[in-house]
């Protein structure tokens with residue numbers, strides 16, 4: 001196997017495509033695409049997102065100390081992409097232009113995307129400037145899902161949600177592939193392996 005060093009780049013693949021929902025000072029809803037994002041902690045449940053300080057969203061997060069994380073499905077990928085190419089600084093009606101509806105989150109002062117299957121309601125817990133981006137930690141206060149995307153035990157089902165997966169290097173969107181095995185289980189064959197005598 002020939003290994004080639006590509007240098008220090010943000011090249012881990014894939015990332016999610018999340019939409020951060022915020023209100024500006026006048027109460028206008030804004031939504032921005034974020035791919036530098038993930039789950040950061042279990043107890044308390046937290047997300048991490050990297051947001052440039054130039055984004056209107058960043059200003060809004062500091063103003064209200066909260067935000068929603070909205071998970072788009074593949075059908076609404078073009079609308080989600082749009083949220084990543086126009087700023088709320090220039091366009092106050094991003095939701096209207098995308099043909100999507102802002103709902104008011106139940107636990108925080110932030111909008112969510114009604115048409116998306118799942119959203120998280122987060123309070124700003126911490127932030128740290130890394131360089132190009134500010135790393136924002138949001139504590140998840142509630143998770144709200146459309147009933148149709150829950151499994152028989154009431155948990156979010158990835159196939160039903162049909163989330164958008166982002167490949168940063170290729171700058172392309174993908175859907176979810178096949179289930180290839182059960183986590184914490186398929187590795188057991190190695191754990192249980194006996195040392196050769």
Ligand SMILES: Cc1cc2nc3c(=O)[nH]c(=O)nc-3n(C[C@H](O)[C@H](O)[C@H](O)COP(=O)(O)O)c2cc1C
Pocket residue numbers: 017030031032033034035036037050051052054055056057058081083084085086087088089133166
């Ligand atoms: C696929 C995709 C991923 C993006 N990821 C991020 C990100 O993680 N952090 C960021 O600051 N901007 C990211 N952007 C750019 C912002 O979404 C974009 O600048 C947006 O217009 C900002 O909106 P706002 O100024 O209304 O907040 C991304 C854009 C796209 C299309």
